[in-house]
Amino acid sequence: MIKKIATTLTLLILSLISISSVYADDKLSSYSVSPQYSTHQSKGVENFFDIKWTPSSKENFSVKITNNTDEEQTYKIEVNKARTNKNGIVDYSDDTPEANEAKYKLTEMIDISKEVKVPANSSENVSGSLTFPKEDFNGLLMAGIHVSEKKTKDSESNVSNSVAYNIPFVIRGNEDKRPDPVLNLKKVTVEKFTSDTYSVDALLENKGPNLMKEVMFHSNVMNEQGQTVFSQESQLDITPETEFVYPVTLPETIKSGEYTLVLSVKRDDSNNWEFSKEFEITKQDEKNIKQVNPxxxxxxxxxxxxxxxxxxxxxxxxxxxxxxxx
CATH class of the missing domain: 1.20.5 (Single alpha-helices involved in coiled-coils or other helix-helix interfaces)
Structure with missing residues (x-):
């Protein structure tokens, strides 16, 4: 009897896994996107654009979109700045314009069609170009080609898991020496992080054109008596010339009062930052944190x-x- 029950449960689980896999593969294979490189693509770099800055030149490239469905499909193409998002992931889907103070805006240097129609079971090469200014450049710029299916009004009103593709676009300066990175802490606030958690959000700014990889973050939240209430450690990549939020998750037992966030950031032996900023958890914050998911x-x-x-x-x-x- 027990053996029969175990066999039945196993078969049921395997059948559910099979159904899920087929559905996922079908969704993912409805279309695909791949880069078609320029003549100055860095050797040995695959799956994304990696081009060295060449003053007063113009690079031509393309993006191949393959429609695997039996109907004509329309696809949206966006050029977005690479940003480190609140989850610590490099995100290419944020279409917020680049900061005005940025000297070189890669999203404006790249020119490509914003929309393309691809016939059923066919591929289309969408041509693009990259225009360099006449000056030399010392640093690194990052953006992404973001491709998604264009939805009709009817389909937009329904909840669906649409697939989007991102192709990173990296430009390396023609000067070998990179500028020293500059990291600033701008402000600290208490915000809702997920559906059932709150966090102390440290808004930081990477001012220079530097990609900082595998940066270690160590944070201590201290009370008015100078005692550490809780700590957190994380590692993430910081994209060039980016404002980003580093969230420190708050425990449900946190009380209202005055606190200090002490944040230590370490890139390597020569690049370390120490920040300290006071913040307040109000009575309302305490109530929200405890009742966020009753x-x-x-x-x-x-x-x-x-x-x-x-x-x-x-x-x-x-x-x-x-x-x-x-």
Whole structure:
């Protein structure tokens, strides 16, 4: 009897996995995007554009979009600045304009069609160009070619998991020496992070054209008595000339009061930053943090109870099988 139940459950799980896999593959294969490089693409670099700055020149490239469906499809093409998002991931989907103070805006240097129609079961090469200013450049610029299916009004009103493709676009300065990175802490606020958590958000700015990879963040939140209430460590990549938020997740037990965020940032032995900024958790913040998901504790209790029952059942099955074997 037990063997039959186990076999049935196994077959059910495998069938569900198979259905999910087919659905996912079908969604992902509805279209594909690949880069067609310029003549000055860096050797050995694949899957994204990597071009050295060449003053007063023009680079031609293209993006190949393949429509694998049986109907004509329209695709949107955007050139977006690369940004480190709140989850610590390099994001190419944010279409916010580049900062006015940026000397060179890669999103304005790249020219490509904003929309293209691709016939059924066909491919289309969308031509683009990159125009360099006449000056030399010391640093690194990052953007991304963001391609997505253009939705009709009817499809936009429905919830759907549409697939978007991002092709990073990296420009390396023609001067070998890179400028020293400059990192600033602009402000600290208490914000909602996810559906059931709040965080202390440190708004930082990477002012220079530097990509800082594998940067270590260590944060301490300290109370008025100078005691560390909680700590957090993370590692992330910081995109050039970017404002980004580093969130420090708040525990549900946090009380209202005055606090200090002490943030240590380490890129390498020669690039370290130490920041300290005071912030307040108000009575309303404390209330929001505790009530952000009033059902969370009941969910945890329910799942804990179910897990305990299942564990006891599995232990009983193992004991039963061992006894029968003996």
């Amino acid at each position: 059902y969370k504790q009941s969910y945890l209790k329910t799942y804990g109870f179910v897990f305990a029952i299942v564990s006891i059942f599995l232990i009983a099955v193992v004991v039963y099988l061992l006894k029968n074997k003996k």
